[in-house]
Amino acid sequence: MSLISVTSLSRVFDVSKPWLNRVLERRPKALLTAVSEVDFEVAPRSTYALVGESGSGKSTIGRMLVGLLTPTSGEVEINGVNLATERDADKVDAIRSDIQMIFQDPFASLNPRWRVRDIIVEPVVARGGDATGLAEKLLEQVGLSALDAGKFPHEFSGGQRQRICIARALSSEPKLIVCDEPTSALDVSVQAQVLNLMSDLKDNFGLTYVLISHDLTVVQHMADRIGVLYLGRLVEEASPKDLFANTKHPYTKMLLEAAPRMDGFGREATLPEGEIPDPINPPTGCAFHPRCPLATDVCKAERPKMRTINATRVACHLAE
Amino acid sequence: MSDAVLSIRGLSVEIPSRSGTVKPVDGVSYDIRAGEILGVVGESGAGKSMAGNAVIGLLTPPAHIAAGEIWLNGTRIDTLKGEDMRRLRGKQIGMVFQDPLTSLNPLLSIGDQLTETMLTHLDITRSEARTRAIAALEEVGIPGAAERIDSYPHEFSGGMRQRVVIALALCAEPSLIIADEPTTALDVSVQAQIIALLKRLCRERGTAVMLITHDMGVIAEAADRVAVMYAGRLAELGDVRDVLTAPRHPYTFGLMASTPLASQGKARLHQIEGAMPRLNKVPEGCPFNPRCAYAQDKCRKAPSPQIADRAAACWFPMTAEKVS
Numbered sequence: 001m002s003l004i005s006v007t008s009l010s011r012v013f014d015v016s017k018p019w020l021n022r023v024l025e026r027r028p029k030a031l032l033t034a035v036s037e038v039d040f041e042v043a044p045r046s047t048y049a050l051v052g053e054s055g056s057g058k059s060t061i062g063r064m065l066v067g068l069l070t071p072t073s074g075e076v077e078i079n080g081v082n083l084a085t086e087r088d089a090d091k092v093d094a095i096r097s098d099i100q101m102i103f104q105d106p107f108a109s110l111n112p113r114w115r116v117r118d119i120i121v122e123p124v125v126a127r128g129g130d131a132t133g134l135a136e137k138l139l140e141q142v143g144l145s146a147l148d149a150g151k152f153p154h155e156f157s158g159g160q161r162q163r164i165c166i167a168r169a170l171s172s173e174p175k176l177i178v179c180d181e182p183t184s185a186l187d188v189s190v191q192a193q194v195l196n197l198m199s200d201l202k203d204n205f206g207l208t209y210v211l212i213s214h215d216l217t218v219v220q221h222m223a224d225r226i227g228v229l230y231l232g233r234l235v236e237e238a239s240p241k242d243l244f245a246n247t248k249h250p251y252t253k254m255l256l257e258a259a260p261r262m263d264g265f266g267r268e269a270t271l272p273e274g275e276i277p278d279p280i281n282p283p284t285g286c287a288f289h290p291r292c293p294l295a296t297d298v299c300k301a302e303r304p305k306m307r308t309i310n311a312t313r314v315a316c317h318l319a320e
Numbered sequence: 321m322s323d324a325v326l327s328i329r330g331l332s333v334e335i336p337s338r339s340g341t342v343k344p345v346d347g348v349s350y351d352i353r354a355g356e357i358l359g360v361v362g363e364s365g366a367g368k369s370m371a372g373n374a375v376i377g378l379l380t381p382p383a384h385i386a387a388g389e390i391w392l393n394g395t396r397i398d399t400l401k402g403e404d405m406r407r408l409r410g411k412q413i414g415m416v417f418q419d420p421l422t423s424l425n426p427l428l429s430i431g432d433q434l435t436e437t438m439l440t441h442l443d444i445t446r447s448e449a450r451t452r453a454i455a456a457l458e459e460v461g462i463p464g465a466a467e468r469i470d471s472y473p474h475e476f477s478g479g480m481r482q483r484v485v486i487a488l489a490l491c492a493e494p495s496l497i498i499a500d501e502p503t504t505a506l507d508v509s510v511q512a513q514i515i516a517l518l519k520r521l522c523r524e525r526g527t528a529v530m531l532i533t534h535d536m537g538v539i540a541e542a543a544d545r546v547a548v549m550y551a552g553r554l555a556e557l558g559d560v561r562d563v564l565t566a567p568r569h570p571y572t573f574g575l576m577a578s579t580p581l582a583s584q585g586k587a588r589l590h591q592i593e594g595a596m597p598r599l600n601k602v603p604e605g606c607p608f609n610p611r612c613a614y615a616q617d618k619c620r621k622a623p624s625p626q627i628a629d630r631a632a633a634c635w636f637p638m639t640a641e642k643v644s
Contacts, residue, residue, distance in 0.1 A: 053507035157595055158364075187363035187534060187596075192578035192589040199588065214508065217537075221580035221589065258512035260537030262581050265561050267541050271516055272509035275477055 001080075002041040003176060003208050004048075004065065009074035011035040011060050011232075015280065032280050034060040036232040037074065039306060042225075044175070047202070047209040049219040052229035053255075055276050058212045061229075062178045065210060066101050078176065097127060100169035104181035106161035110153040116164055117149035123172040131171070138167040141204075143197060159190035166197065170205065178210045183218060195222060216259050220244060228252050231279055231287040238312040248314040251288045286317065294318050324351035324391075325495050325528035326375065330626075331388035331398075333367070333374050333552075342599040344370045344383070346552040347626055352496065355526040357519070359543030359560065361533060363575075365596055367552040368532045372498045374398070375530070376413050377405040393495060411441040414489030414527075418501035420481035424473040430457075430484050431469035434491050441492040456487040460517060479510035486517065493525075500532045515542050536579055540564055548572045551597055551607035553624070556632040568632035571608045606634065614638075 016022055016029045035057040042048040050058040063069040064076055067083045075082050081095045100123065103109040110119055120138055121131035136146035142163040153161060162182065169177050182198070183191040195218065201207060213219050219226055220240045227237045228249065236249040247253045254272050261267065274291045277283055286304050289295040296318070304315045333345035345367040352358045360368045373379050375390055377400065390398040392412060400408065409415075417423040425433055434453035435446060444452070450469070457465035460483040473481055482502060489497055499518060503511040519542055522529045531542055539546055539560060546563045548556040548571070556569040567573040577590035594611045597603060606624035609615040614636050624633040632638075 053509065159595060188536070188575055189363060189578050189592040190595065192580075192591050195580070196588050196591055215580075216508070217580040255508060258509045260511070260515070260535065260541045262537055262540050262564065262576070262579065264537070264541040265564075269512050269516065269541070271513055275479055275510060276507075 001044075003044040003079060004040075004042040004210070005075075005077045006038060006040050006061075006065075007075045007077075009035055009038045009061065009064065009076060010072050011057075011064060011069060012072045030280050033282065034232050034279065035064070035071075038229075038232075038234045040227050040234060040237060042208060042210060044208055045202075045206055046224040047211055047222050049211040049213060049223035049226045050229060051213055051216060051219050051226060051255075053214060053276060055231070055279060056229040057232035058214075058229050059180055060232075062101070062180050062210060062212045065176075066099050066178050067096065068101075093127075097123075097172045098175040100172060100174040100177045102162075102165050102169050102177060102179045102182045104184050106158055106165055106185065107153075109165055110161060112153055114152075115149070116151055116153065116156075119153070119164065120149070120168045120171050123168065127172070129172075134171060135167070138170055139164075141170070141201070142167045143193075157190075158186055159193060162186060162190075162194050163197065166194075166201070170201065173205075174207070176208045176210070178212070180212045181214070182211070184213070184215065191218070198222070216256065228255070231276060231282055233287055234306070234313075234315065235288065236312065236314045236316075238314075242310070242312050246310075246312070248309060248312050248319040249288075249316050250292045250294055250318075254291070286315075323353055325354050325393060326352045326530070327389075327391040328371070328375070329389045329391070331371060331374060331390065332386045333370055333379060333383055334386035335383045337382075337600075340600060343386075343602070344552050344599055345374065347388070348547075348549070348552075348554050349388075349626070350547050350554070350557060352528040352530060354495070354528055355522060356545065357522055357529040357531050357543045359531045359533065359539035359546040360549060361536065361539050361546060362549035362555075363534060363596055365551075365599065366549040368549050369500050370552075371549070372500055372530060372532050375496075376409055376415055376498055378409075378415075407441070410437060410494070411492045412494050412496065414492070414494040414497040416482070416485050416489050416497065416499040416502045418504050420478060420485045420505070421473065423485050424481065424488075426473055429470045429472055430476075434469075434488060437488060438491050453487075453491065456491045457484070459521075460484070460487045460490070461513070462487075478506055479513060482506060482510075482514055483517065486514075486521070490521065490525075490527075494527065496528045496530065497522075498530045498532070501534070502531070503538060504533070504535070511538070518542065536564070536576065537581070548575070551602050552599065553607055554627055554633055555608065556634075557627055558631070566638075568637035569608075569634045570612045570614055570638060572632070573638050574611075608634075 011034050013032045015032045052058045064071050070084050078095050081091050086092050117135040120135040124131045135149045139146055139148055144163055183194050223240055226243050228235050230251050236252045257270055258272050283290050285301050286299045289299040298317050304317045306313050306315045329349050331348045335342050362368045374385055385398050431453055435449040438449040454465045454469055462483055503514050543560045546560045550571050556572045574592040592611055603610055605621050606619045609619040618635050627633050
C-alpha cells in the first residue's frame with residue numbers, strides 16, 4: 001500500500017485586489033490556480049521527487065501534504081487518513097507526528113533566539129514527550145557534535161544549520177519528511193554532504209522523502225520516482241532512468257535540454273521558447289501548448305488526460 | 321599587457337577589523353581578452369564577487385585594495401579616484417548583478433534608466449539616446465521594445481528584467497562586462513536564454529566578460545577559460561575544457577566530483593570533508609591543506625605557488641594515476 005495517495009488535488013488562491021478597488025475599477029476576482037488536479041502515489045521507504053520551475057506549484061503541493069495548506073478540492077491521504085477532513089482527533093494526531101518538513105533557507109527556518117537543543121526537541125516537547133538527551137543523540141547522528149546543543153543558530157554555517165533542521169525533523173521519529181529545496185541555498189560541496197546524509201538517514205530510519213527541487217541533477221541522484229510539474233499540473237511521472245533516457249513529454253524534453261551540462265563545452269542549446277504563462281489566465285487545453293513545438297489543434301482545445309505508457313505516466317495528447 | 325582587456329596582477333583585498341585583518345582576496349592574477357568569457361567559480365566566501373567589485377571600484381569600506389594592479393585596456397585603474405572611476409564605470413565596464421529587481425530603480429521607467437546612462441557617458445542627444453535604448457532592448461531580445469520602453473521594472477518578468485539589466489550594462493558599449501551570478505535567481509529555461517544572450521553579445525561585439533558563478537554547468541557551457549577560487553586565492557586557472565575534464569588542483573577535482581551529475585549511478589556523492597575556512601582562520605600554507613587527501617608537510621608550511629596561466633596552485637597537482 002502506498003504511504004501517500006494524492007487524488008485530483010487542486011489549490012486555488014484568491015489574489016484579487018481589495019474589495020473596494022475591485023468595485024471601483026470594475027475588475028473581476030483574480031483566482032490563481034497553483035495546483036490543478038494532480039494525482040500521484042508515494043510508496044513507503046521511497047523518495048518521490050517533484051520538479052518544476054518557479055510557479056509550477058511544487059511547494060504548494062508540499063505544503064498541502066504536511067497540512068500547512070488545505071486543498072481547495074481533491075484529497076491527500078497519508079496512511080489512509082485524510083488530514084483535511086478526518087474528524088477523529090487521535091488519528092490526526094498520530095499521523096501528524098509521522099510527518100515533518102525541511103525548508104529551503106536554513107537561516108530563516110531556525111529561531112535565532114532559541115538554543116539548538118530547544119529547537120531540535122520542540123516537536124517532541126510540544127506533544128509532551130520526554131526529550132532528555134535526545135538533542136545530543138540526534139546532533140551526532142547528523143554529523144555535528146553533542147556539545148553544539150547549547151549554541152545558537154548564528155554560530156553555524158549554512159550546511160551545519162541544514163543539519164540542525166534535519167535533526168529537528170527527525171526528533172519526532174517521523175515516517176515521512178517533505179523536503180522543500182533542502183540544498184538550494186547550499187554550496188556544491190556542502191550539498192553533497194547533506195544529500196549523502198539524507199540518503200544514510202533514509203536507510204537507517206526507514207524514511208520516506210518527498211523531495212521538492214528545481215535541480216534536475218539532484219533529483220536524478222536522489223529519487224526513485226520523479227513527477228514533473230508545469231503550471232500546477234503533473235505532466236510526466238517516471239523513474240529517473242526512464243525520465244532522462246526515454247523522455248515522453250515535450251516540456252520535460254525542453255527542461256532537460258535547457259539544463260546546463262558539465263560536458264556542454266560551447267554547446268548551443270536549443271533555446272526554450274517564451275516563459276511560463278500567467279497562472280491566473282492559464283492557456284486553454286494543454287497548459288504547455290503555446291510553447292510546445294508539437295502542438296496541434298487538439299492541444300489547444302482539450303486538456304490531456306494522464307495516460308500510462310510502459311512505466312511512465314504522461315499527460316500529453318501526442319506522447320507515445 | 322598584451323591583448324588583454326582586463327589584467328589583474330597580484331590583487332589583494334583587505335578588510336581591517338577589531339579581531340585582525342582578513343584577506344577575502346589574496347594575490348589573484350588573471351587576464352581577460354576581448355571576446356572572451358572568463359568564468360570565475362568558487363563557493364560562497366571564496367572571494368569571487370569581491371574580486372569583481374574591486375575591479376569596478378565598488379568595494380565597501382573598510383574593504384580596500386591592499387596590493388596588486390588592475391589594468392583595463394592598458395590603463396591602470398585601481399589607483400583612480402572618485403570622479404575618474406565614476407566615468408569609467410558604466411562607460412568601459414558594465415555590471416550585471418544577481419537580482420535584477422534590486423539593480424533597477426523601481427520609480428523610473430526602463431527607458432529613462434537606459435537614456436540616463438547613455439546621456440551620462442556618451443555625447444548624444446536625448447532623442448538619439450531613446451532610439452539607441454530601443455535598439456539595445458531589441459538586441460537583448462525584448463519583444464515589442466518600442467512599446468515597452470516606457471514600462472516600469474515591475475511590469476517585466478524575472479528573465480525580462482535580467483535582459484533589461486544586460487541592456488543597461490551594454491548601452492554605453494563597454495569593453496568589459498562583469499556578470500555576478502546573472503542567472504542564479506532565474507529558472508532553468510530562462511537561464512539558458514540569458515546564457516545564450518551573453519555568449520552572443522560577447523561574440524558579436526568582442527566584449528570581454530567576467531562571469532562570476534557557483535554553477536559548474538553554467539561555466540562549462542558559457543566560459544572559454546575558468547578561474548577556480550578558494551578562500552580568496554586562485555586555485556586553478558586555464559582553458560575550461562582542460563580544467564573541468566582534467567582538474568589538477570585537488571579542490572577543483574573534489575568540486576567536480578561532488579556534483580550529482582558527476583556521480584551518476586553511484587549511491588553516494590563524492591564528499592569533500594569539512595568546509596571552507598573562515599577568512600580569519602585561513603590555515604597556514606596552502607589554504608586547502610586541512611581538507612586535502614594528498615596534503616604533505618610542504619603544503620602545511622609553504623604558501624601554495626602563485627599562478628598566472630593554465631596551472632594549479634598546488635605543490636602536488638593531480639595526475640591521472642592519482643585519480644584512479
